[in-house]
Amino acid sequence: MVPLLLSIALSTTAWAASPPPVSATAKAMATAYVDDFKDMVRSTPDANPDEVACIxxxxxxxVTDAxxxxxxxxxxxxxxAEMERFYASPxxxxxxxIYRRWGDKRNPASDAELEEVLPIIRSPVQTKLFDATSFQSLGSIQAMNAIAPLLERCSASR
Structure with missing residues (x-):
């Protein structure tokens, strides 16, 4: 009986434990991903206005968990840890x-701002992070799977 109670107590504790907090890096990449997705939808010529508003x-x-x-x-x-220090800092x-404004026609980054960002963008770890979380990556599949139920609701609202 004691082993059974012990196993129940341990499994309950493990189950009740909250997941680790979402990293600043995941928050930053999730924001970039969702913002890029919204930009893509907004720029679609035949986008339905109700779907766009929903999106x-x-x-x-x-998508932060993904x-x-x-x-x-x-x-x-x-x-x-390196990326976390970076994305947790002001x-x-x-x-x-600044990087997110690259190519923004409404509020473009200046040449000086872009020059300031280039060393960070070119760092091997940052490149690896962007490659893993971009629309062309396998990470995009995980993020899109997380968004899919919300997109279905947007399509159903038409």
Whole structure:
């Protein structure tokens, strides 16, 4: 009886434990991914306005768990720690915001801002992170699977 109670107590504790907090890196990559997805939908000439409005309401949090998993699978612990220090810092968030404006026709980054961002973008770890979380990656499949139920609701709202 004691072993049974012990196993139940241990499994309950493990089950009740909350998952680790989402990393700043996963939050940043999720935000970038969802924002890029929204930009893509907005630029589609025959996009249905109701669907676009629905998609605009999709939060980045819809893909943070998927991004966290992709990052864990793609980067070593040291690389994850390096990216976490960067994306948890005000400077990292500022530089990501500048990078996100690359190619933005409404609020483009200046040449000086882009020059400031280039060393970070060209770093091997950052390149690896972007490759893992971009639309052309396997990570995109995981993120899209996370968004799919929300997209189905947007399509059903027509």
């Amino acid at each position: 605009e309401r999709i939060p980045a949090t819809a 991004m966290q998993e992709v990052i864990a699978q793609s980067l070593s612990e040291d690389e994850q 400077e990292g968030l500022r530089l990501l915001a």
